Amino acid sequence: MGLGLTTYDCTETQFVENLRKLLEVRPHIIANRLLVNHDDGRYGLAYLPDPIFEKYGRLAKRDGSRSPVRAAIPFIEDRTGRLYESGATVCIGRGGRPGGVSAPYTRVEYSFTIWGDTYRYVFDALFEPEIRLEKRVPRFHAPKYRAKEVPLVHVLRFRPPDEESMKLDLPSAVLTFDVRRRLSPLP
Amino acid sequence: MLTYLPASKVRSQIQDLGFQLVAEATVVSDGKFWSKSVYASRGETVTVSDELGAVTYLRDPVITVFGRMQTVDKIAAFLESHQP
Numbered sequence: 001m002g003l004g005l006t007t008y009d010c011t012e013t014q015f016v017e018n019l020r021k022l023l024e025v026r027p028h029i030i031a032n033r034l035l036v037n038h039d040d041g042r043y044g045l046a047y048l049p050d051p052i053f054e055k056y057g058r059l060a061k062r063d064g065s066r067s068p069v070r071a072a073i074p075f076i077e078d079r080t081g082r083l084y085e086s087g088a089t090v091c092i093g094r095g096g097r098p099g100g101v102s103a104p105y106t107r108v109e110y111s112f113t114i115w116g117d118t119y120r121y122v123f124d125a126l127f128e129p130e131i132r133l134e135k136r137v138p139r140f141h142a143p144k145y146r147a148k149e150v151p152l153v154h155v156l157r158f159r160p161p162d163e164e165s166m167k168l169d170l171p172s173a174v175l176t177f178d179v180r181r182r183l184s185p186l187p
Numbered sequence: 188m189l190t191y192l193p194a195s196k197v198r199s200q201i202q203d204l205g206f207q208l209v210a211e212a213t214v215v216s217d218g219k220f221w222s223k224s225v226y227a228s229r230g231e232t233v234t235v236s237d238e239l240g241a242v243t244y245l246r247d248p249v250i251t252v253f254g255r256m257q258t259v260d261k262i263a264a265f266l267e268s269h270q271p
Contacts, residue, residue: 011216011217012216012251043215048220049220049239049240049241050240051222051239052213052220052239065240065241105215122216123214123215123216124214124215124216125212125213125214126212126213126214126215128212128213161210161212161213162209162210162211162212162225163210164209164210164225164227165210165211165212165214165223165225166212167225169232169251169253170253
């Protein structure tokens with residue numbers, strides 16, 4: 001406890017307000033911004049709210065949030081190259097095994113450290129789906145196809161979120177440093 | 188959608204103030220999904236975040252302004268004029 005290395009989570013409002021209070025007593029503050037891409041199945045299609053799931057509506061259908069998601073038409077997921085036939089399970093809902101199609105995301109962490117304690121604001125920005133019709137051979141099916149028989153199929157790709165949407169506008173007295181990763185403090 | 192003031196109205200008002208849409212994203216913060224729109228004009232930034240999902244309570248979009256007091260006042264005046 002002597003080192004005082006506690007990390008406190010803040011909401012966006014708390015984080016900005018804490019910085020404002022600090023600027024009343026300090027001319028400059030250094031804030032760190034850490035962006036890390038994840039693709040760990042955290043935001044499976046079964047768990048997305050309806051307005052977001054609608055973006056996948058051309059490819060998949062479900063009865064409601066947390067219900068199993070099934071392919072409406074055959075499509076290939078670009079990252080894995082896997083082909084989902086019409087009616088195949090794309091993502092299992094509540095109580096199911098992890099896996100299936102999920103939206104990758106960028107975890108954005110803003111933080112500053114004062115008197116040994118770190119205050120941070122963390123949020124996830126989801127990748128946006130892009131659906132295109134392409135000539136594409138599904139992975140593991142390549143030997144079946146000759147070059148002229150390559151089928152036309154829907155392909156699901158993901159586009160990283162816009163930089164602007166991951167930016168927190170802070171006063172010029174707050175110097176924002178982009179960092180690659182956070183290391184544990186030295187013993 | 189249970190809202191006092193729909194996010195679409197707020198977004199259109201911000202565009203009427205001369206702001207341009209520069210980014211849209213789905214953001215997850217505090218365990219909630221948000222549709223986030225970022226508007227910019229002359230070095231000022233306004234973000235409008237609307238909660239998504241099975242929301243069963245009345246709520247308003249969250250508006251964040253990084254700009255002049257004049258802009259804040261204009262947005263505040265619009266919100267006050269639409270209070271229930």
